[in-house]
Amino acid sequence: MQDAAEPFLRIEGVSKTFGSFQAVRNVSLSVGKGEIFSLLGGSGCGKTTLLRMLAGFEEPSAGRIFLDGRDMAGVPAWERPVHMMFQSYAIFPHMSVEKNIAYGLKHEALTKAEKADRTREMLELVQLVPFAARKPHQISGGQRQRVALARALARQPKLLLLDEPLAALDKKLREQTQFELMSIQARTGVTFIVVTHDQEEAMTLSDRIAVMDKGEVKQIGSPTEIYEFPASRFVADFIGSINAFDAAVLGVEAGLLRLSVPALGTEVLARGQSGVAEGSKVTLAIRPEKLRLSMEKPADGNAVQGKVRDLAYFGKDSLYRIALPSGVLVQAHAVNARRGDEGARVADWDDEVWLAFDATSAIVLVE
Amino acid sequence: MGRISQWFDRRGFAAMLIGLPYLWLLALFLLPFLIVVAMSLATKTPTAPPFSFGGDHPWVNGQAYVRVLTDGLYLRAFLTSVGNAGVAMMLCLLLGYPMALGLTRVSKSWRNILLMLVILPFWTSFLLRVYAWMGLMGKNSWFNGLLTDGWNLLVPMDWAVKSIPMMNSNFAVVLVMVYTYLPFMILPLYASLERLDPVLDEAAMDLGSRPWQVFRDVTLPQSVPGIIAGGMLVFIPAAGELVIPSLVGDASSPMIGRLISDEFSSARDWPMASAVAVVLLVLMVGPTMLYSHYQARAEGTK
Ligand SMILES: Nc1ncnc2c1ncn2[C@@H]1O[C@H](COP(=O)(O)OP(=O)(O)O)[C@@H](O)[C@H]1O
Ligand SMILES: [Mg+2]
Numbered sequence: 023m024q025d026a027a028e029p030f031l032r033i034e035g036v037s038k039t040f041g042s043f044q045a046v047r048n049v050s051l052s053v054g055k056g057e058i059f060s061l062l063g064g065s066g067c068g069k070t071t072l073l074r075m076l077a078g079f080e081e082p083s084a085g086r087i088f089l090d091g092r093d094m095a096g097v098p099a100w101e102r103p104v105h106m107m108f109q110s111y112a113i114f115p116h117m118s119v120e121k122n123i124a125y126g127l128k129h130e131a132l133t134k135a136e137k138a139d140r141t142r143e144m145l146e147l148v149q150l151v152p153f154a155a156r157k158p159h160q161i162s163g164g165q166r167q168r169v170a171l172a173r174a175l176a177r178q179p180k181l182l183l184l185d186e187p188l189a190a191l192d193k194k195l196r197e198q199t200q201f202e203l204m205s206i207q208a209r210t211g212v213t214f215i216v217v218t219h220d221q222e223e224a225m226t227l228s229d230r231i232a233v234m235d236k237g238e239v240k241q242i243g244s245p246t247e248i249y250e251f252p253a254s255r256f257v258a259d260f261i262g263s264i265n266a267f268d269a270a271v272l273g274v275e276a277g278l279l280r281l282s283v284p285a286l287g288t289e290v291l292a293r294g295q296s297g298v299a300e301g302s303k304v305t306l307a308i309r310p311e312k313l314r315l316s317m318e319k320p321a322d323g324n325a326v327q328g329k330v331r332d333l334a335y336f337g338k339d340s341l342y343r344i345a346l347p348s349g350v351l352v353q354a355h356a357v358n359a360r361r362g363d364e365g366a367r368v369a370d371w372d373d374e375v376w377l378a379f380d381a382t383s384a385i386v387l388v389e
Numbered sequence: 390m391g392r393i394s395q396w397f398d399r400r401g402f403a404a405m406l407i408g409l410p411y412l413w414l415l416a417l418f419l420l421p422f423l424i425v426v427a428m429s430l431a432t433k434t435p436t437a438p439p440f441s442f443g444g445d446h447p448w449v450n451g452q453a454y455v456r457v458l459t460d461g462l463y464l465r466a467f468l469t470s471v472g473n474a475g476v477a478m479m480l481c482l483l484l485g486y487p488m489a490l491g492l493t494r495v496s497k498s499w500r501n502i503l504l505m506l507v508i509l510p511f512w513t514s515f516l517l518r519v520y521a522w523m524g525l526m527g528k529n530s531w532f533n534g535l536l537t538d539g540w541n542l543l544v545p546m547d548w549a550v551k552s553i554p555m556m557n558s559n560f561a562v563v564l565v566m567v568y569t570y571l572p573f574m575i576l577p578l579y580a581s582l583e584r585l586d587p588v589l590d591e592a593a594m595d596l597g598s599r600p601w602q603v604f605r606d607v608t609l610p611q612s613v614p615g616i617i618a619g620g621m622l623v624f625i626p627a628a629g630e631l632v633i634p635s636l637v638g639d640a641s642s643p644m645i646g647r648l649i650s651d652e653f654s655s656a657r658d659w660p661m662a663s664a665v666a667v668v669l670l671v672l673m674v675g676p677t678m679l680y681s682h683y684q685a686r687a688e689g690t691k
Pocket of ligand 1: 065067070071072
């Protein structure tokens, strides 16, 4: 059965077991053509293993993988229209940069001139033309990374798998390369699946992200969705920082949930969530930048009072740590919009302040 | 303590460490070699030692070299040596490469056991092993019998033989040399194959290469240093081999080691023996130096 809505890549209930250890558990996801899709998760959560199953180096213990409507089961790595950029780059040390990039073209039915053209095009794409004749040990780490990228792109794969493409680069180069990757993806139109453990990288690069933990996919969504609507406490914690409190549901009011939050010492209203019953125990989560800081009590809405315990000034914004009467510490980000000799900060150490937040930016997590 | 470490830190110590191998080479290779060169230019005399300078040839005597280069006996011996050693080297490579590759693909514990097995033959006397082969190849051995039966079964009636004449032939020399020198091929090959990154194989496979293409494009070119090291470790001693050809070889077409030995002992022609030895060394060292020269040049321009 293949209808028009068949996604480009469909992973269906894929698991991988090594001996008694389950590295990937029942992963199902779809990736659209031309998308940059990230697999985000801590070290050892099975990202590379999932990627290796897509490339054909490991057979899934269970589940199926469809690429462009074709079942990939039993298709060897060398026949898959999928190329991988390895975490260690895996550049052939005995071949020049140019030979490395041209390697995959050996197996293409192209004339010599076409191969040379394609190689040239790739060298230009990754700006390595002056280094074409160099051996891999004569170029820098960032250049090696680009050789690996060009080599994988040269055969014009349908799907490019990138295993931690930026992890081996230093911070400055990493940021620059991030944008380079995105522009190369946009120009070539190849679907990218990027493995990363760096949430900022995933947020910047991706159209969609799958957050993984212990071999499982915890949530799939756009960076905004993952950030604004995390589905679980794990995802909320993993992406950015968050204030989380235990809460109990008191009732539903006009689509909003009324919660009793002992740590805040008050009742608050939070964004409604389907399937949350009255009396159930939940987690209330609020991003630090969603908390508004003021010296006076806000007119209405959710508000709690506390004392500034800690303050870090970053120039464009400040991070406050505020102690509530219950003893709980809350983090709040405030943008330093005002200017002046003493007006840069909203509040100072030991000031009594009010923290307010909208019901719509308060997240209720069931898990 | 302090004084010892001070002593180790001294620059002179480092220089000595570097100098030691050179000293060794100088005293135990270059000096004897120069003596041999000198002897090769002397004249044979019925004295002890059986050579002298002067006489008919007041300074040096190039007669020995003239004979080495013109007498067909020596030329044939060189060709036999190089031929036998070359065939033995190729066979060692063909047999040893899959073994070395296999060693890198098995689990760590198996690897140690198998490596042990590769060098296990060294634990018994070399001569004993050659004699064992002589027994196996002999006309009345079960081994020869088995091969003869197989041969007779496969070929037409009138080609049938009572036994295969294996002994005293170049075949026997090559067989025993391959058996003897195989570990010298396997070990350097294993050392160079073991260092290769298996991810490179995956990368090649990912780019569309089938396993045999991965071998041709990735594994083989990267193991060239191991092939050359193993090849030289087999070829050089095999070309100068004395014991194996004397025991199992064809006496009518001697190898060069046999000639040197005969000249030294039975003919007591030391200048001649020395001249043959010098030519052999030049033949062996020449290609090696050329190789390392080009190797260094290739690395310099990379
Ligand atoms: N070939 C293998 N045999 C046994 N365990 C493996 C193998 N490959 C990966 N693992 C295990 O699977 C888990 C996930 O590994 P991996 O996919 O590399 O994680 P990640 O890339 O997310 O850091 C790790 O605990 C790792 O030890
Ligand atoms: Mg990994």
